[in-house]
Amino acid sequence: MELVFEFARILFFCFAGELCHALLPLPIPSGVYGLLLLLAALRFGVVRLHQVRRAALFLTGIFPVLFVPAAAGVMELWAELRAMLLPAVLALVPVTVLVMAVSGRVTQHFVQRKERPHV
Template sequence: MELMFEFARILLFCFAGELCHTLLPLPIPASVYGLLLLLAALRLGAVKLAQVRRAALFLTGVFPLLFVPAAAGVMELWAQLQAMLLPAVLALVPVTVLVMAVSGRVTQYFVRRKERDHV
């Protein structure tokens, strides 16, 4: 039953994100609003990590399954996508490398900061 309440807390932030997306004239997806609101609530202590931990771990565990329908759609439209293959690869490779590099640097920064704070 507790897992249902954890999901409900996460869904509440998803709905709040939808509300922000509807009310604010910014080109930010509702899911990003929801994540930012949940992050703010966690950082401010309005929501404790223990109140959403199990549901969040479950959701991140099944997250790769959410890409299956998109991959199936790509395979279905392969004939149309072949014409765009070279431009797509030329765009995706540098962006992927950039995302990996930035993610690695940010992770290193936080690991070093955590080690420095604990010493």
Template sequence: MVWNYCGILYIRCDFLHFYPRKERFATKYIFQFARILAFCFLGEILHCVLPLPVPASVYGLVLLLLALNFRLIKLEDVKEVGTYLTGIFPLLFVPAAAGVMELWAEMGEMLLPILIAIIPVTVLVMVSAGKTTQALSGRKNKEADNDAAAE
């Protein structure tokens, strides 16, 4: 336990230090969120530096994916906060939906082109997500069968 003298009061300051294996409950989530934010910040920097029409969030996600694949950070270092953020993801669309409702009169003129664009793209995303899920689950089943045969 670390105690520092800070004026009149003695306060416990060990929560400021990073303990890789003995993290406290709140500090673990703060550090996980800070890691994710660091990649978002790097994505913002890349967005400003590179002249490509790619959103900063995509740069940040790609950098995080690369860091996870090359094992620069472990999955356990971002897993709980990442799961939480994906759980509240639909809530993040509320401001966008409110903006659409506010601009509904202007969008009424473009309703047909919007529908022509949205419907095929939605079907394409659903089909590609389904095929990807089937391919990955099939590969996982094959790996499980190979492991069972090896034993």
């Protein structure tokens, strides 16, 4: 039964994100609002990690399955997408390398910051 309440807590933040998206005139997806609200709630102790941990681990565990319908849709449209393949690859490869490099540097920064003794 606790797992149901964990999902309910996560769903609350999803709905709060939808509400923010409907009310605020910013081009930010509702999922991002929901994640930011959940992050703030975790950071400020409104929600404790153990109150959402099992449901979150379950959701991240099945995350690849959620991409199956999108991948099937891409396969259906392959003939139309083939013409855009070269421009897409030329755009995606450098952006992917850039994202990996920036993510790695940010991770290194936080790991080094955590290892330093706090004065």
